[in-house]
Amino acid sequence: MISAKHKLLLGVAMASLLIACSPADTPAAGGRPAPAVKVSTLATEVVQKRVQALGTLLAQESIDISSNVTEKITALHFDDGDSVTKGQLLVTLQQDEEAAQLSSARADLAEQERELARLEGLLASQSAAQTEYDQRQTAKLRAQSKIAEIQALLAERTIRAPFSGVIGLRQLSPGALVSPGTSITTLDDLSVMRLDFQLPSLSIKAIAPGQRIVAHSDALNDDFDATISAVASRVNPIDRSITARALIKNPDQKLKPGMLMLVSITTSEYDAIMAPESALQSVQLQHYLWIMNADQKAERRQVELGIRKPGFVEIRSGVSVGEQLIYEGFASLQAGSTVAPQEG
Known part of the structure; x- marks a missing residue:
């Protein structure tokens, strides 16, 4: 039989074992270590709100060289692609x-x-x-x-260049009979290009003569600075759009008439919190971010989204500047869980 003294010693040993194994001294609930997460400090950055439109390039001046009379061509005084000056002789008719x-x-x-x-x-x-x-x-x-x-x-039988520019491809040869309206060649002034584009009339306040814009060419994979020179005085009643015209300097003549350009217009600038899109958790129309508080506990916050840019989204409400955003390792987190922040 076990004596009373032995029973007392056995009870003390079991109590000590239970205290040693209590959850309060484990790294995380259930005896598991705190999940490792990556965090970053939320800060503001300058965000530009923009509208975009497609536009078509036109030469500053552009004409088809033709004759005012029906007559035979006796001489062509240019080659394809020549640069000519105003008043230069181009075509002599009989x-x-x-x-x-x-x-x-x-x-x-x-x-x-x-x-x-x-x-x-x-x-x-x-x-x-x-x-x-x-x-x-x-x-x-x-x-x-x-x-x-x-x-x-x-x-009328001596055709000269009405302005300086670049000759296109000739369509006729010496000896050909030309009549009014028949194109002999083209002439374009490429020193400055006109860019016409349409915007919804709701964006009419976003454009004004003298405003700087950016035009992108996929064909050249390059951006070009442009300045709005004029805005149409009428709104198209069919699609409720308004046409604007911008000018682009083209000293190296890389831009050609007829090219498609993507116009980007900055309508406003402001400071905003931007978070990685990968940090979002979305449930139907609800969006959430995970935040690590001062006690290294995880909090799930419902947030309101704003504009997006590649890889990032504006957070309009739900979080504050200086808070620690959990942007990786939050998939299995529960609210109130202790986390172990890691260096990113």
Whole structure:
């Protein structure tokens, strides 16, 4: 039989064993170590609110070179892709008949001037009538008008560049018969490009002449600075959009008419808390973040989201600057669980 003294010693030993194994002294509830998580301190950063639109590039000046008359091409004074200056000769059309008429008109003018000189001497000696002198003066004016008329016909058969720019691909060859409206080639001023784009009329307050915007070209994989030069005075009644025009300097002529550009317009800037999208827990329309408090306990907070940018989302409410965000290792956490923060 066990004596009373032995029973007392056995009871003390069992009590000591229970105290040693109590949950209060374990690393986490249930005897498991605290889960390792990665945390970061929430801070604000500058966020830009933007609207985007697609636009099409146009040359600052752009025309099809064509003729005003039906005539045969005698010479082309350019090569494909040439840079030309304003007034440079581009195309010569057949003009033999007009050249002959001009020579005849100039001879007639010279004759009238000789007769006027002769009559002036006769008038001085009163050997000629004033009416005869006046008739010759009128004939001289008619000869001068005829010369101007023929020179205008010659100008129609001599095509010059109306502005400086770059010649496109020629469509006709010397000897071809050209008629009004037939394109011989194109001419574009590429020094500055026009970018036309449409925005919903609800964004009309976001654009104004002189505003700086950014235009991106996927074809060139590059961004270009642009300045809005004008906003249309009317809203399209069909789709309720408004057209704006921006100018882009193009000194190296990388941009070409017809290219598609993605326009990005900054409408406002403000400070906001941005959190990694991977840190979000979403249940239907509810969104949550896990926060580690000062006692290294996990808290689940419902948050309100704002704008997004690649990999991050704005947190408008639910957390504060300076709190510790658990961005990794929160999948199996429970509210109030003790966590072990690790260096990221």
